[in-house]
Amino acid sequence: MLQEKTIAVIKATIPVLEVHGEAITRRFYERLFEAHPELLNVFNINNQRQGRQQAALANAVYAAAVHIEKLDAIIPVVKQIGAKHRSLGVLPEHYPIVGEHLLGAMRDVLQESATDEIIAAWAEAYGIIAQAFIDVEKEMYEEAVKQPGGWEGLRSFRIARRVKESDVIDSFYLEPLDQKPIASYQPGQYLTLQLKAPGVDYAQMRHYSLSDSPNKSYYRISVKREDERDATPGGLISRYIHSLAVGDTVEVAAPAGEFIIEENNHPLTLLSGGVGMTPFMSYLNTAAERLSNRSIVWIHAALNGDVHAFADESNQLAQRLANLTKRVVYERPTARDEQEKRFDAKGYITADVLREAGFRPDGLFYICGPESFMRAMYRLLTQLGVKEKNISFEFFGPASSIEAQAVAN
Template structure:
């Protein structure tokens, strides 16, 4: 338990963190990697370069300060982050290292404003927060290893099949090299892929949603090739997977993880909305519903650049033909001439509320969505305008969480 003095001191830093939070976390990562370069084998370098990881950590620190007297309110965020930590292999011994450089960064950025009283309060608070993460993650590690077909750390899987799904997305069907059972998962969860890429100094780990229903003898991930765009370099891992990893090759996987999952207890209609490669967890949910709850109404809506980039469309169309309770609609930002022949898509441009309302039978449903951040902001805004209750809106970020407001 934190003392009232510590709580008040932490709360007094909230306005400062709102202004200087990203500067503090940027300084933190610079110090951390300078003194512990081995941790570059865990963190996503691309997110670091784009500033996404720094912003996400700043938001987490800010939230912790705001809710320091009622940390139970941010437990869902703790669990979400803990799932990512477990899938990456973050260990209890990493937390004292992080705490050391976080406090050093606060001191460096705030200067004389970071008094001994403030630093001591944050040291005490960090100990409590780190303890919560360590406890939650310890349970997750045990569950991942001890479940049927489970394992610790990373396990070797063979690429049984590699199938091009669109001009930018390829699916990898992965089976365990040891021939043993694999852990089940909840639709919406992801695995981490760990790669040693020739010519790279550090190991790279990326998380990919499982794009098939659970209960199979394989895992399927469907990976978008991230090409260089403007000031964003090409994705090293996605390029390597697409161009260098062949059928018969080996990938190292963590056990499935993630908090963004289909609520199977809610028997109301389901609405699945995706943009781009954000369709991967939605496809897992869709296939699961088709296999296990064929009497449940499902509306599947997907946005893509055009038909060339639209992955797994035939798979979805087959489900709609087999089950009249499943409907699917496409929105293409820039449809090609071939797309415009017949009824290849249902809307040109971007998803908006009137079109969603024309495709969704009722807002009394469970809504799930995933995709690029601008897409997610637009969908979230539309659902709020429609007055869909917040408790019925569920979403997933690829990479560090960001704000959907604004």
């Protein structure tokens, strides 16, 4: 428990964090990588370059300050981030390193405003928050190892099969080199791959949703190739994965993730954009195998049919699941899309599209796709009266506040 004096000091720093939060986190990462360049193996280079990791950490520090009187409020976020930490190999000994450089960054940026009292208060708070992460992650590490087919750290897998799903998305079927059983998972979870692309000094870790039902002899992930376009650089690692062939090996951490789409009797609506359909493919394949009679609405948005992955497989799922209502929305359909009537609506997912598909505001809603897509869907659902507690979302950039950004935009 934090002392009352500590709480008061930290709450007094909230206005400062609003102004200087990102400057502090930028300086933090500079200090961290200068002292410990080996940790570049853990962090996404693109997110660092684009400032997304710095902004996300600033949001997390700000949230900790706002909820400092009741840190239990951030436990769901701790579990979500903790799952990614476990898959990345973050260990208890890393937390003192992070604490040292975060406090050092506060001193560097705030200078004389960072009094000994403020630094001491944040040191005390950081110790409690870090311990919450360590405790949650300890359980996750133990679960990953002890489950049937589980393992510790990284395990070598062979690309056994590769399937082109669209112009930009390929599926990779991964089988363990040791030919031993592999851990099961829950629909919505992901694999973490460690990859060393040519010309890059450090290995990179990336998360990819599992896109098939569990309890098979392989894992399937489906990866979008992020090409360079306009002024936006391409995805270094996604392009590297697309250069791999059948027979190549990759290093893989055991399945993880808190975006779990559980089977129950609540009406379910799945909203996906682009490659964000992958966790829903896992769920729907699982539901079809279990002969689920749950009421499900699935609305998928894509640019057009050329980049729409799993079109045939999703149509087959719709035939197998009698209570599945599936709708496809293309932003800019091609002439072929128009001719073959490969979509149900043109433009974007709107309130009318939701209502036509059987919108139930009292149901459960899961969103996955680009961050801008999720902000738009979150805003739309809340405007239509859906309670925030009934909306779940997943994306693989740094942790961000989809809710706050949706309201602001």
